[in-house]
Amino acid sequence: MASINGDWFHSRSSSNLEELLAVRQLVLESRKLEYTGFNWSGGREGNKKMYKFASTINVEPSTMQTKIRAMIRYGFIKDENQCPLIWTKMGNLWNDLYTIGDFAAAKEVYQLTLTISLVIFAFNNTMEQYSVNPGKGDMPLKFLVNNLDINHAISLKEFEALVDGNTKRVGANISYWKADLINSSLFQEVQENLIYTGKYPELIREIKTFEPNPLLIDEDWKAIRDNPLIEMSPFNKSIRTIFEVISQKEGVEEQFAEDITTFPLINAISEQEEIHIPEIDILNTDTRFTTNTRRVRNATWSIRIKKKYNYLCAVTNCDVVGQIFVEAIHIKPDNTPDGKIPHRTHILNGLCLCKHCHVAFDHGYFSLTDDHKIISSEKFNKIAEQNLKKVILSSVNLKIKKRTDDRWPLVDFIQYHRNNIFKE
Numbered sequence: 001m002a003s004i005n006g007d008w009f010h011s012r013s014s015s016n017l018e019e020l021l022a023v024r025q026l027v028l029e030s031r032k033l034e035y036t037g038f039n040w041s042g043g044r045e046g047n048k049k050m051y052k053f054a055s056t057i058n059v060e061p062s063t064m065q066t067k068i069r070a071m072i073r074y075g076f077i078k079d080e081n082q083c084p085l086i087w088t089k090m091g092n093l094w095n096d097l098y099t100i101g102d103f104a105a106a107k108e109v110y111q112l113t114l115t116i117s118l119v120i121f122a123f124n125n126t127m128e129q130y131s132v133n134p135g136k137g138d139m140p141l142k143f144l145v146n147n148l149d150i151n152h153a154i155s156l157k158e159f160e161a162l163v164d165g166n167t168k169r170v171g172a173n174i175s176y177w178k179a180d181l182i183n184s185s186l187f188q189e190v191q192e193n194l195i196y197t198g199k200y201p202e203l204i205r206e207i208k209t210f211e212p213n214p215l216l217i218d219e220d221w222k223a224i225r226d227n228p229l230i231e232m233s234p235f236n237k238s239i240r241t242i243f244e245v246i247s248q249k250e251g252v253e254e255q256f257a258e259d260i261t262t263f264p265l266i267n268a269i270s271e272q273e274e275i276h277i278p279e280i281d282i283l284n285t286d287t288r289f290t291t292n293t294r295r296v297r298n299a300t301w302s303i304r305i306k307k308k309y310n311y312l313c314a315v316t317n318c319d320v321v322g323q324i325f326v327e328a329i330h331i332k333p334d335n336t337p338d339g340k341i342p343h344r345t346h347i348l349n350g351l352c353l354c355k356h357c358h359v360a361f362d363h364g365y366f367s368l369t370d371d372h373k374i375i376s377s378e379k380f381n382k383i384a385e386q387n388l389k390k391v392i393l394s395s396v397n398l399k400i401k402k403r404t405d406d407r408w409p410l411v412d413f414i415q416y417h418r419n420n421i422f423k424e
């Protein structure tokens, strides 16, 4: 591959957080009904809607388009021309964390997203544009990290020669590139030098010798940009490790107790994991595992249970359905001591229930017979008529809904619930 001195393309938009926040406003705006299907990248002249959309962030349409395209390139937004604008997996994580106010974790995800986009960034053959496919061009970050001096540094002068060389764009690109490298936390500026900070050592080691798989096509690279944890992503292992480190950070850890903060992170890992953990009945949740490994396994278990019930509440006459309305619940509670059969992530110790049925089950308002029929508690007599009561009482003596794999919860776990939690 040719040397890539002297002409590093960069769009006229930076990776600074303010830019991402502006695009975040556009994402929200783009979800309004009036913009459904609207082509934000289309012609601007006389396009009233385009002006209106751009006015959301008080800029001209051309500036707005540049900002959105930049965030696509940085890996926050999916590469689509039509509204609504959609976050990538990484963008979504960032947005979730930012929205719930965990700015420390949000910052880590922002830095990681930029790093990944820099890692797989390549110039196409003309070197005037970037390519989503690193196999189709030169990779500036790879080139840079292989050309640092023994102090892991490059002087700004040399860096400028690399970026702008003697092209007509001299001076125009360096500030953007510098901002990207610093925003990603890979480099810091110290006395006229850019110095590698030592961040993500494994990933940086990998990029030094990275050769893109020639079998991967542009669409594959788009998918990797969207979710760098997927199987075909060349860096999925080191990125997964980075995810785990982020979610173990102090503070992040504490808030996790409330199950919100790093939930998006753990979920992202688990969704991938779900495919890989073989479906055996007993998953080891040995306490010698790190808390994080256990979290990933628990989340994996939850996702799997919900899938088994097709996201339907398992109570026969309850019609609640949908990923965000149902929960995977333990029949034998996970905080009870181990019996003969490890129960915490046993695939037959779970039910998919809606939030209301979940509370009723945990409080012993109903349980199951050994042949999986619903039985109800006298406790119901003491509460007023309401929909939940109707749904459960009308389901008594009926079998719970069937799983997609035709298997039923294990009798041992059902008996534990009936004997210890259910109140006749």
Ligand SMILES: [Zn+2]
Pocket: 313, 314, 315, 318, 319, 320, 353, 354, 355, 356, 357, 358
């Ligand atoms: Zn229900």
